[in-house]
Amino acid sequence: MLIKRRSSHHPTEQDVTPEAVYQDRRLILKGLGLGAATLAFPTQAGVRDLFSADKPTLGATTRPLNIHAATRPEGVIITPEEKATTHNNFYELGTDKGDPARNAHYLKPEPWQLRVEGEVAKPFTLDVWDLINKSTLEERIYRLRCVEAWSMVLPWSGISLAELIRRAEPNSRAKFVAFETLYDPEQLPGQASRSLGGGIDYPYVEGLRIDEALNPLSFLAMGLYGKTLPAQNGAPIRLVVPWKYGFKSIKSIVSIRLVEERPPTTWNLLASNEYGFYANVNPQVDHPRWSQASERFIGEGGIFGAKRQPTLMFNGYADEVASLYQGMDLRKWY
Numbered sequence: 044m045l046i047k048r049r050s051s052h053h054p055t056e057q058d059v060t061p062e063a064v065y066q067d068r069r070l071i072l073k074g075l076g077l078g079a080a081t082l083a084f085p086t087q088a089g090v091r092d093l094f095s096a097d098k099p100t101l102g103a104t105t106r107p108l109n110i111h112a113a114t115r116p117e118g119v120i121i122t123p124e125e126k127a128t129t130h131n132n133f134y135e136l137g138t139d140k141g142d143p144a145r146n147a148h149y150l151k152p153e154p155w156q157l158r159v160e161g162e163v164a165k166p167f168t169l170d171v172w173d174l175i176n177k178s179t180l181e182e183r184i185y186r187l188r189c190v191e192a193w194s195m196v197l198p199w200s201g202i203s204l205a206e207l208i209r210r211a212e213p214n215s216r217a218k219f220v221a222f223e224t225l226y227d228p229e230q231l232p233g234q235a236s237r238s239l240g241g242g243i244d245y246p247y248v249e250g251l252r253i254d255e256a257l258n259p260l261s262f263l264a265m266g267l268y269g270k271t272l273p274a275q276n277g278a279p280i281r282l283v284v285p286w287k288y289g290f291k292s293i294k295s296i297v298s299i300r301l302v303e304e305r306p307p308t309t310w311n312l313l314a315s316n317e318y319g320f321y322a323n324v325n326p327q328v329d330h331p332r333w334s335q336a337s338e339r340f341i342g343e344g345g346i347f348g349a350k351r352q353p354t355l356m357f358n359g360y361a362d363e364v365a366s367l368y369q370g371m372d373l374r375k376w377y
């Protein structure tokens with residue numbers, strides 16, 4: 044099996060997460076009638092061609108950005124770049140942690156247009172590279188907490204989501220924001236079939252309440268480690284919502300739509316009892332099949348030695364965002 048190849052450079056979920064946890068998201072797929080053989084990926088000839096065992100293209104397509112660098116916070120370990128770019132969840136490029144880096148070359152992020160539309164006075168189409176080339180992007184160092192109970196600390200560069208939304212002048216019916224990833228099975232081969240892409244109906248979609256989207260922490264990243272985004276991290280533009288589980292931070296976005304009703308979201312569609320719309324990081328509300336009280340931090344120490352640390356309420360951003368959820372039962376609205 045070509046794409047199941049493993050090496051120390053391509054840590055897999057087993058390396059950072061207890062077996063019970065990494066198996067979990069895949070178990071959902073079994074519930075959908077996708078058997079283990081299908082999950083193992085390349086069983087059909089055509090499929091094997093799509094995800095051939097090409098070499099990783101790490102760094103090959105990234106270039107330095109103009110940024111206002113963030114001050115490195117004292118005592119905080121930033122996840123090494125090599126780990127952040129080889130341990131990824133981007134099911135459109137394969138469901139193993141090392142697949143997105145290996146398959147990164149399929150995605151052609153340049154040129155790229157992003158629409159901002161829906162319940163707005165001034166819809167527009169953004170030429171993402173024009174923005175990247177003409178701006179000095181802001182750098183922010185954020186924690187990332189995956190629902191699978193591993194975490195990283197990453198230096199993103201980009202702009203606040205609110206800045207882009209406000210430019211479109213949302214009207215009074217704009218209550219939610221819906222995001223969509225590119226749909227193009229040639230560039231994102233996991234979209235070519237349900238089994239190849241982990242049982243997800245593509246395009247990948249996400250959403251936020253308008254007040255969440257306008258919170259100053261909500262960020263549109265166009266860079267990582269001071270360079271343009273590698274494909275595996277969601278080139279050329281992706282959402283970063285640091286107080287929510289990683290799956291809310293949708294990659295390679297082509298549309299941001301202001302809408303009146305709560306939009307459907309990918310993991311919630313797949314298993315609504317396990318993945319809610321809100322998906323706020325909460326150590327007190329466990330996933331039905333594993334604890335969310337702690338996480339393995341992927342830092343300098345090597346994936347195998349990843350250190351377990353307590354998970355913080357709202358991933359440590361409670362001061363900034365707890366007020367958004369005042370009066371809400373966070374067990375119900377998980």
Ligand SMILES: Nc1nc2c(c(=O)[nH]1)N[C@H]1C(S)=C(S)[C@@H](COP(=O)(O)O)O[C@H]1N2
Pocket residue numbers: 127130131132133134135187188189190224247275276277288289290291292293294295
């Ligand atoms: N389109 C798309 N966006 C996605 C995903 C995905 O599979 N497809 N995975 C999500 C999950 S589960 C996580 S944890 C983060 C991982 O981001 P990173 O690989 O840059 O660390 O991306 C999120 N965004």
Ligand SMILES: [Mo]
Pocket residue numbers: 132188189190191288289290
């Ligand atoms: Mo995740």
